[in-house]
Amino acid sequence: MSDDADLDDVAPGGRGVDIAAGLCLAALALFALLWLIPNHTQPADSQFDVAPGFFPNLAAGTVLLLSVVLLARRWRQAPSGGGGLQVITEMAVWTALAVAIMLALSKLGFLVMAPVVIAGAMVFSGNRTWWLIAAMALVFPLAVEGAAWVIFTVDLP
């Protein structure tokens, strides 16, 4: 590839974020190739055609190869951009929220989880119209629960 090709991977996130992403992806691909696929794909070979692990290995191997290509290209570029901390913060916040939503949904039920999530999300997004927040948090989950039962005959958890 020419020098131009080095610019191929210019994208949101900047050089540092891309290098971190490349390293993470390469590590994940190695994890899949060395531990996950060999230990959790049975049997090792097939009497009919290629082994069941052939295609996962092919996909993970390609990801590893492309991650190395991404790393090599971005490594040679001048430092640019940033935003790595933002990605990590947002991921941490979302992980905590997702766990809370799952726990609330499974332990307390939809009619408890949904109003809290709607109200919380509206406030988080900057809405401060309290009557609207209260109305949305109360009416919307009830409407959805009712519609799910009437239309799909499904009882939400």
Add this chain to the structure above:
Amino acid sequence: MIESLLAGFEAAFTLVNLAFIAAGVTLGILIGAIPGLGSVTALAILIPITFYMSPLPAIAFLVGVNKGGTSGGAIPAILLNSPGTPEAAASAFDGYPMTQRGEAKRAMKYALYSSVTGDMISDVLLIILVVPFAAVALQFGPLEYTAILIFAFSLLAGISSSSPTKGLIAIFGGVFLSTIGLDPVDSTQRMTFDQVNLYDGLSISAVAIGCLALASVIEQMFDLKRQQSAAAAAGQSQSKGRTALPIGEFFSHWKTIGRSALIGSGVGMLPGLGVTLAAFLSYGAAKRASAEPESFGKGNPQGIIATEAANSAVVGANLVPTIALGVPGNIAAALLIGAFIIHGIVPGPFMMTMHGELIYALFASMLMANGVHLVIGKLGIPIWSLVAKTPKSVILPPVLILCIVGVYLPGQSLFDVGVMLAFAGVGLAMRRTGFPVVCLVIGFLLGGMLETSLRQSLLLHKSDLSAMLGSPIALAFLALTAFVLVRAFRRAPKEAS
């Protein structure tokens, strides 16, 4: 054929039939607009309603549902950048930037007109080509399918990101995820950790809704948090853009409309390739053919036209293998086959001779359904446009809840909800780091098909891939793959700079 079609119109043009078509299109649009509940779910839910109906209104109703459900997915994609189905993802590329410019109504009109036009072209092709094209479709074996899918992946990597490397990583990541579950040949477990929930693999709707719709919702909420209340109170459209779309202006894009409808029809006639592939192949073709490819993804209406005309064209064309061979083109067509059988019609080579009158009445109903779709869609645009004027801080939280409910409803599985929440995080990280989320989803969606066709090819040709040289179709697609990849890597630096 003309006489048969006229007789079909005579049978189909009744008030009852029109009412059922209208009801089907309306319900299809409403259900299709909810993230996670596309045309397939709409059909699955509504088929039992047709049990007590006579065959023609029943099938016409379901065809209306399918048409409405396919175009309904474009609504959240354009208004909220939250495509509810993978096939609508490309509509968001240009539809959402138009909404941000205050042109939501125009974008939705483009989507509706393209959808109806693409559908109409595909229906006409269905009527003309149903028998001869079925014979061509039989020429496509596993080798040809493998080549088409590899071509589709290379095209996707080239169009969906400024970095083809990132696009390819995302695609193969998706392909890897698609291998979780039971092996398609040996039925042995692969990376399931003895979890029954994983035997069928990760749920497609959970991965797609998590990565595409929910990740977009979360991203927008984080952005709102940064901008805080000023933008939240101001509503989505900061500026008032054009809302009118004269029909002449729409048809000035006739080349894109025609090309996309043909791509959608071609893909639809080949069993199994599906709506999403058609949408992205068409988007890529429109971008490559455009004099301003850099304007795609920034609110170029041709992006919407290409996507919607192609994915709607699949709806009619899918019935070619369904009617001619009894082989469903996709899940929606498989459900329609079920409905045919319930009503005493056995799809297959004898369908045209045994039920010719009914089939031509069905063709007439499909053409009528396009007119009904246009009217109902136009009536709905002002209502949907209100969403664009409502502050995001009011719209996004209910969409988050709808995503959860939309994924829970089909399988009633909390595991799927958990998978969706996890993939929302993956989608968010990918969006923030410039990896194209849509590549991951389509890699996941088509990965199983690629594996099956590749392994069938290896079995058929005793692992000798030089058999590709004996298939002109496969060779042509592989040559196109090489061309598209080289072009994508050469163009990427220019676009990025």
